[in-house]
Amino acid sequence: MARLRPQDAERRQAAGPDFLEALARGLAVLQAFDAERRQMTLAEVARAVDLPRATVRRALLTLAELGHLETDGRLFRLTPRVLRLAAGYLGSNGVSTILQPRCERLSLAIGEPCSAAVLDGGEIVFIAYGQPTRMLSVTTMVGWRLPAFCTALGRVLLAGLPDAALETFFAALRPVAATPQTTLDPVAIRAQVIETRREGFALVDQEAEIGFRSIAVPLRRYDGRVVAALNVGMQVERGTVAMLREQVLPLLRAEAAEISALLV
CATH class of the missing domain: 3.30.450.40 (GAF domain)
Structure with a gap:
């Protein structure tokens, strides 16, 4: 398991034992993509979210398996499925x-x-x-x-x-x-x-x-x-x-x- 950064350790301590660090990191990876960073390599995402490459790799591959990202083996980019998150908010x-x-x-x-x-x-x-x-x-x-x-x-x-x-x-x-x-x-x-x-x-x-x-x-x-x-x-x-x-x-x-x- 990757060592927690000091700010992550503080956040977990403040949030309590039920805080899921893996989920938080996965969401951070999704939010790293924007108009200036429409597609990124593993290394670029890791730099953007300031997390270890191994952690980011697991998050990227999981999100790709779930359909929120797509990849050609090198570059990762968002798919329209992420709009379900926004649609859920707007609809509810x-x-x-x-x-x-x-x-x-x-x-x-x-x-x-x-x-x-x-x-x-x-x-x-x-x-x-x-x-x-x-x-x-x-x-x-x-x-x-x-x-x-x-x-x-x-x-x-x-x-x-x-x-x-x-x-x-x-x-x-x-x-x-x-x-x-x-x-x-x-x-x-x-x-x-x-x-x-x-x-x-x-x-x-x-x-x-x-x-x-x-x-x-x-x-x-x-x-x-x-x-x-x-x-x-x-x-x-x-x-x-x-x-x-x-x-x-x-x-x-x-x-x-x-x-x-x-x-x-």
Whole structure:
């Protein structure tokens, strides 16, 4: 059996005797593949997950046998079967079912992309997405991840966290610039999150993507807990910051109020 790394030993100790290290390592191997690492050798995966080659080899071959990976004997890549994991979440999570048609409707009404996301650690994950018919792309943002600290959706979701959870987030935050306009000072980021909590919305201007502005509001369930965030984004040439505040924000808030009445 491979020796546990110090961080793995700490995690096992914190999680208790029922924690399955082999399962955790297998999931880490799956998550190592992304848009920049679409196919990898055994050695590349081992470096990506910082695990011994023998451990990674067993995980890769097991995942290939289960149909989640395919290999030509040297390179490994994901198969469509991994989508069953995402489909299970989207199908069992009532929030996604409610939000998808709402995002599509709002996008058509405003003429700009509309999305919804949830918080996963330090990232946001898109769980619903609608785009206007004028946009010919057939790609979807569902499943896409972005840093929470520099996105409107992320700041809304962070603002909805209890104080203790927010402190945990900032303790682990290591901000990396997405654009030259990305705020990197943790003090300034914290101030933006607190302002978002006070104002009830977040507006981000080209911090996550050059040439793109977005505005987001929280989606609360019956007990007031923020369970997701709703967002409209647009290219800078299609709308000013003032337009987002004065025209888009009231529509977002009205839609959020209707959605929140459906969340349980």
